[in-house]
Amino acid sequence: MNKRIAERATVYLILTVLAVFTLYPVAYSFFLSVMKPEEASAFPPSIVPHTFNPANFIDVFGIVPIAAFIGNTFLVSGIVMAGQLITASLAAYAFAKMEFKGKSFIFSLFVASMMVPWEVTMIPNYLTVRSLNWLDTYQGMTVPFLATAFGTFLLRQFFLQLPKELFEAARMDGCGHIRYFLQHVLPLSRPAIGTLAVYSFLNMYNAYLWPLLITNSEGMRTVQIGISMLEFQESTSWNLVFAGITLAILPSLLLLMFGLKQLVRGMAAGALKG
């Protein structure tokens, strides 16, 4: 019995040490974000803060428009999410429930395009966006990402699983494709649509290279780019940089705190049914 207790204690000990290592980089940025400037750039560095200066969070707004960064990020991610849900669910319905000329050809075109790494189209897309005069605009940031082959495929698989009888019953009642799509398919597919929504939002929220290419002015930057810009401003002190980082990661951190259980369950339900 003693051996089992010792075993269990070892597991907890190992996990705690590893958890501390995993958490430390984030805790470190929280610590730095409340330090006075002298402490933040002192040597040896403090493992935990000895000074407390919450004014950093206010001061950081003075050097960079961090509220605009966060606002842009949410706006751009929201637009892309909404756009992908609309285009993907429409296309997925056509593939799953309708019959038309060239269906298998167009579908294979969609599937094949999933194999193309986004970076391959990056240079021509940049040139296109520039020639449309869309540099430094929300259109430029969002329009190229409004359609998704992966999302279409995901929703199509889900739509195909809906019982055939449902469609037949709806037909009997004189329900056409459009009404069937809006009133039956979409409400029934909430889990799949939710998965796609989270996926597309996070993808855009984390995008780095495209916003870096497309945006020039401070007012158009997203958090991801804005944060890395903070670091290049030589005059700023580190406590302010980390106050900015803390503000930037706080929203997603809160989401994780409240959504962890759903996330684990959702992954199990959605991504892994091979």
Add this chain to the structure above:
Amino acid sequence: MSELDNQWSLPAGTRRASSAAARRSISLKRLKIRENMLAYVFLAPSLLLFGVFMFYPLLRSVYLSLYSTDPAGRVASFVGLDNFKSLFSSGLFLDGIRVTALFTLLTVPAGMLIALALAALTHNLLRGKRPFQFAFSLPMVLSVGSAAVIWKFLFHPSLGMLNYGLELAGFAPVPWLTSPKWALLSVSLMTVWMNLGFNYIVISSGMQGIPDDMYESAKIDGAGPLAMFRRITVPLLSPTLFFVLVVSIISAFQSFGQINILTQGGPMNSTNVFVYSIYREAFVNFRFGTGSAQALMLFLVILLLTLIQFKWVERKVHYQ
């Protein structure tokens, strides 16, 4: 034939040469045309966007790769395969592949093994599971931008916590990002940490899908925890592990953000991974032609890798 047609073609099977049947077949045809048109309306937004931002750019990439361009991106002259030739002769392509492959080797196996171990250790915890789950999935919500800036300070030669920790433990400081010997390793360390959250969540939710009675019957047969892990967990988890493997390799090949923030490809090109080098060719040196040639090579490499993975690895994967 869709369900819609079936509704109408049933009576058409017992067709009589009456005017009613003729009218019906006309309306059937009209219905078919209407369904065709509606389907294209449903597909139009996606097709239009794909056309402009996916298929056209693919062709344009091929076209650009055969030309040299001026800094504004206008085509200057046809150079044939010279862009590809110079990719190979300057070593740009082979170096990029070498660094990217090394980066993949440093990040993917380590990232998967650590996540697997952590998921296995937390899976059977009776108490206090949630805090550990939270800790290990935390890196997932940090975007590459914030994560890389945080690590840049951890790696700082004099103020950074990592060197301070080494000093406390009695070791010499490490030139994390400034020495060609260390830079790729440092970027990989940060990447493994960053990917931990995703890998951990996917693997632990895969473990939740393994039925408990399997473990119970193995326990009755006297199997220890290690034997159960090797004989039950890993085989039943293989589809999940395969999924993580494919995603990790592809994302390793597409890494850009952490490189741009931490090292910008340096020192001495030691971290100049493929996508970074495309970016540098096209958007720093404004050579869109060679940039496109490089992007096409990336396409070929990823295509090849994906095919190999599905051909060879998936055979070993156990599906229930």
